[in-house]
Amino acid sequence: MIDRAASRPWTAFAWAVLLVAVVVALTPYLWIVLASFKTRVDLFSSAPKWLFSPTFANYPAVFIGKEYWPLAINSLIISLSSTALCILIGAPAAYVFARADFPGKEDLFFFFLTTRMAPPISIAVPLFLFFTSLGLIDTIYAVVIAHTSFNLSLVVWMMRGFFAEIPKEIDEAAVMDGRSRLGAFVFIIAPLAAPGIAATAVLCFILSWNEFLYAFILVAFEGRPLTVGIPGLVTPHGTLWGQVAAVAVVATLPILIFTFLVQRQLVRGLTFGAVKG
Amino acid sequence: MTSLPVTSNTSGKTRGAFLLDRGVGPLLVLPATILVVIFLVGPFYYMVYTALTDLSFADATRKGAFVGFDNFRRLMRDDPLFWNSFLLTLKFVVVAVAMEFVIGFALALLIFKYVVRQRLLTTLLLIPMMLAPVAVGLIWRLLLQGDFGMVIYYLRAVGLLAQNAAVLSQPDLVFPAIVAIDIWQWTPFVTLVMLAGLMSLPRSPFEAAMMDGAGPLRIFLDVMLPLLRPIIALVLLLRGIDAFKEFDKVFIMTGGGPGTLTELVSIYAYRVNFRNWDLGYGAAVAFMVYLVVLILCSVFYKAVYWSAKPSSGLPAGAKP
Amino acid sequence: TLEEAAKPYSGTTIRMVGEALPPLEALSKLAPQFEQATGIKVEVEMYEHSEAVNKVQLDLNSQRGRYDVIIQPHREMGKFATNGHLLEIAPFMADAALRDPSFKPEEQLYQGAWKEISWYDGKMYGFPFTVLNMFMWYRSDLLADAKEKDGFKAKYGYDLAPAQNWDQYRDIAEWFNRPDQGLYGTALQGKRHEALWYEWLNFLYSFGGDVLDVQSGSQCGPVVVNSPQAIASLDYYKSLLAFSPPDSLNYFWDDVMALMQQAKVAELIMWNDATYAVAVDETASTVVGKVGFDIVPQGEGGKIGQLEGWTYLIPTYSKNPQAAFLFIQWMMGYDRQLEQHLNGGASGRPDVYESADVQKLPYAKASMASNEYGKPKATLPQSAEMTDILVRELSSSLAGEKSSKEALDASAKEISTLLGSCAPMSYPAQ
């Protein structure tokens, strides 16, 4: 089960299924990629055009003409910093939840989940007023903080599961070897939980990158990320589909890269052979 | 946001507490807790308070006077729209999350078992999740556009859709459509998390099960599922909660229409808060949603996650 | 002169926010001239429609005064004015130090439109940024086609020409409706979206109906949205679905515009500020030169279209309102207005329309006519909510969940309870 049972027909079947999945997942995206090189006329041709004479006007039009490229930078800054913060703050907490035992632990743990439950719509206004009173409104910090605290629940919950998978004797060994408890976590356990951390990081990044409401409300015009920019292309003079597509495509690139890089951590069996039993 | 009291088995200074060089444990949880408390719980309580007032940004006569439970009374007694959208949302969550989980888990298993170098494949599979919900909404609106939509075109071409029919304006098709699109977007989430979960499973119990004569199915049921249980619970909880808040995609695609066929509770909340600026009532709506989600989750949590709590020190009673 | 007036404020910066539209882009291109002249820097933030509205709402209610000039759809006026978020313009106009003598709104603007768009409760809060209205678009080439003419005459017994009344409008739609050839008679904006409401208002008004029985948008009055005329208008509107694309119930201006641009529709009711993209812009449209424009067809209520507009406003919390006023005043000047208009704007100044360049635009006349006959709609604080109610009910009715009467009765009930005592129901619903 855990080892790849490489029986021919099954492998073939598996790949078939996966292929279908990839096609389903990818086709709309590819269509958008194509759309980003289409004129409005080509885009709205009554039969879908897969072959057409591409226009390269959309990208410059939106990123230079509409000056959207700084938005991409903003998105990057916001997502990267909030992801980093999330892992930095969330992982240790998760570790404690997985290992330590203190009164009310489980309550606190569940509490983290509850922070995710209220509809953002109605948290947004209070948050706006709160940040205004803090004087942080219209700054990038505001969103970063918002996103971080919002994704913490995800981090804490996901990471706990992964840390719990690691035999505690390994922490103990590290401690015996002279590490502080924190040291053991940072230098031994964290690497062992790499797959979990990787997955979590990817999710944090994506969620932050794509978040709209807080980003829209808390940041000033100059600091607004791409998500906030996209609707700006939906005008009564007609949605600028080519440009929407262009933005969508560009917006996915960083995530694609980030995900692809982080995926290296997604390897199996890190804890094999650690302990007996 | 107060969580339901979940009794935990803590007996003074136990191994864990001691191992964490004493006190360090809670200390490490502190930053996260503080952050969350200040920036989420604070606003949340403000919201709860607002729910007891008549605050409105539209009506100059309503400057936030305390009105007790009027808003909730109105919500309970005479707001069919809310309940309508609420039930719709429940339906949406259950169907979507269930499908996402099944498909996503299946894909994760296949990748895990049959794909050696899964890096590129997984990345590609994750693409739908990488698109901003706003973009997803726009994109699918375009793909399903009755006259120029690519998907529509091929649906009609293969005869899955009548020539004079369209998806998003078809009362009987529109809800399935948004569910399908949510599945399209969030199945990768399940895949990713479950894959990571599978990756970190120990090997020996599986070998043991093989020796004990268990076939693939039994092994899956008796060994893999229990070991993955915390992760599974996590996936379902997170997806469930997030699905409950589904907004951008649907709002952009259908605006809740035709009629109120796709008006999810979050869309309703949006109208109340950001269109009518009836914040008092909006807060009440939000709180109601929060309450239900909270109850559902804590029930589920106790049922599934709790009993699979990784560090359950109590011995499980043996069968007679 | 402007320079003198601006002296005291030179060096200040004013920030304004509005919907990301060509006219606003044009404005931001003009702003540097203003800065050169006055030393007042103008920063422009462009958001999507609802984004712009929400941003402003939050800004005003938090009273932090980030914006000195806000450009808002006049629907919002009620909210702002009644909550005291806006500065009246009169004092500035009265202030000789600021007032540009050559600017005479009483003469230079469409009075009806101006009073609706920028005034509330008899108080002046600003000047129109755009005057928007909807009128009839039709495929001039099709209507002029000899074969069609004969066929049409044979069938309907009168000559094929741009519809003068709603019966003709429907006949033409029916005649040209040939889905198999990829041509539809018309295209309705049936999505659950303001577009639906805007479009239907044209029918409602020209059928002689109305939402409230009032003289101006800022007044509260009896609810008449379920009047026989109103019901008739909705019935008629729904009857057009037969000649409209299958996906109409999910279309709004964006889609119908695309349809028009792709030569898939014979006639429809559409916004004036969208005309540019269809009738002029070759990169976007396949029907340049093949589109005709005219004011909406005649109904019992006469030839009346609904009127919408965005207006310049100055928030109470603005840090330098005078500078803001100066800029607005400057923008209202003829040259700037013309410039804007030619870039896809919709000026509030008749003289702009008379200019030769504008007359060249195929839709100039239709615009002027419509601007004259524009009819107000509610700008009360609750207007947004009213709109929401109507959109919802109209959508259900289109989706066949409710009959026209049921839908409008329901709307009437809700609106009446929403507005309270000032808005009794003239047509009790059972």
Added chain:
Amino acid sequence: MGIVFDGISKVFPDGTAALHGLDLAFDTGEFIVLLGPSGSGKTTACRVLAGLEHPTGGRILVDGKDVTDLPPRFRGMGMVFQNYALYSHKSVYENIAYPLRVRKMAGTEIDRSVRNMADLLQIGRYLARKPSQLSGGQAQRVAVARALVWQPDICLMDEPLSNLDALLRLHMRTELKRLHRELKKTFVFVTHDQEEAMTLATRVAVLRDGRLVQFDEPKTVYRRPASRFVAEFMGRPAMNTFEGMLYAGMFRAGDIACAAPGIPDGPVVLGIRPEQVEIVDSSAADAVRFEVDVMELVEPDVLVFVRSGTSSMIVRTPNDDRTFAHGEPLFLRFPPAALHAFDAVTGARLT
């Protein structure tokens, strides 16, 4: 000066009491072997001493300082875990090097110590491997290497040789002995192998159900077990015991009777080690008649299982190719000097 378990008790969250007020004190530089049946608390004792478990009662003293609340890393102890607990993501080399890296030792230094240690334990060839690629015994040796490489003042080893073959064990034994002699460090060593215990220990502590039952030099533990339990626990095979009555220097149990001088009258448990039973011929004085049940060859000796009526016992004698057929009579003699007497009730040693 030394290590002291002062009334240490440990009750686990689920209520299992692993240690009941364990009192144990020994000097630094000693080589202490913990013996005891499975589940008697050996591992727990080590873990408490190491600081991995917090005792629910009592104190741990090192050189007079109370270290009960001291985090493990400040106790300067190394430990071999009963289940290795290797860093599965690090190579064998890095596993061994880790304690040194933590202590910021110079790279070359580290390299030397690691390779020395690895050669000593004959795992030099596997330094590049990951733990998952090792055999049980190899993994165990890595664990040992990791604990020894930084020469901790106190080295706790929980059954560190259990997965090694006899030859390697012997080798390790001598190496440990040498290390102990040379480094003068303290060792606490858990084992089930009595030969190891005998040869390595300066003193042996026998645990039972979380209590200390005897703490003496190996010889003494073997020759003068403090209780019936110890007597029966030590030795392979275990000591033979008979419950009977003693009257006027004569012991009777069933139809066994033998002289047992110098033991007070009354009910008593008499014990004798299998190898101290003498096989004599029927004629001999005070020979007791038994019948052979089975014989078992344990080179270089044979074990003869004999019975007489209800009572049965084992005799160990050098294998001189003599065979014992089932049922054949066998006359045995119990040299008085070899007899152990224990209280019939408490099991405490009488003489």
Added chain:
Amino acid sequence: MGIVFDGISKVFPDGTAALHGLDLAFDTGEFIVLLGPSGSGKTTACRVLAGLEHPTGGRILVDGKDVTDLPPRFRGMGMVFQNYALYSHKSVYENIAYPLRVRKMAGTEIDRSVRNMADLLQIGRYLARKPSQLSGGQAQRVAVARALVWQPDICLMDEPLSNLDALLRLHMRTELKRLHRELKKTFVFVTHDQEEAMTLATRVAVLRDGRLVQFDEPKTVYRRPASRFVAEFMGRPAMNTFEGMLYAGMFRAGDIACAAPGIPDGPVVLGIRPEQVEIVDSSAADAVRFEVDVMELVEPDVLVFVRSGTSSMIVRTPNDDRTFAHGEPLFLRFPPAALHAFDAVTGARLT
């Protein structure tokens, strides 16, 4: 009929060759013990037989059928893993019950078998625990119970008693013996304890570096080791060996000289077991003079480490409280019958 390793070789992905064409055949119902130094391929052999590892060469035959490609669950084998491999999420009870549940046995049935097995292994008290709450030995016994409870045709046990104390081990040994006698099942048993090997095995297979070096009855393996390696590997302490020259029935190595009849002349390795060396007094004929180095007490015997010039050896003699002082001369005699001779180069047995 029986189990056959037919030229099995196993090379792991990283290139380590664990088995080199292992050939081994035995009958069903036999009790086979695998002996060999750490890393010699015992576990790998078991895993290949069980079907957990796919051999890179050769075939596994069971009762003549080629099962090389058969999934483990169809092979009807039970296994005790060297690292217990318990189900951490199941209680001890469920761990033991699992194989039965898989086989859809009736609940009451299951309960009976589980409790029987648990009592047999003295873990009845821990049935409700989770594996994480067990001591090493307890966990190991759970693993054994799980493998035995469903009475598989072939039972593979990889060092199943390594973490148990002597007493328990003896008990388990007899139980296993009984089970084997009664159930007539096949056992493949990996151990490092030679006493276990001797007493349990019908035949012992000695592995070295993934090759079979001897496969015989225990007695034979001990008495007529097929090679110097086996000779030195078996026995505690190991056999003494001297490399020297043999000429006309006299063996000389350094200043040792003794009669070694019936062995062809030439370079040879002579071996004798420590317990077979006789201590004689100087007068005796063919007495060889050694000097005592150290003595080590291994109740009930003593090990005397002696040397003579370059060559040193160990003598094992019953402990009669005689002490051997360092440096005191000791005269030893090598009974010709007790001598083993091996080829100086290949190490193969000569006689």
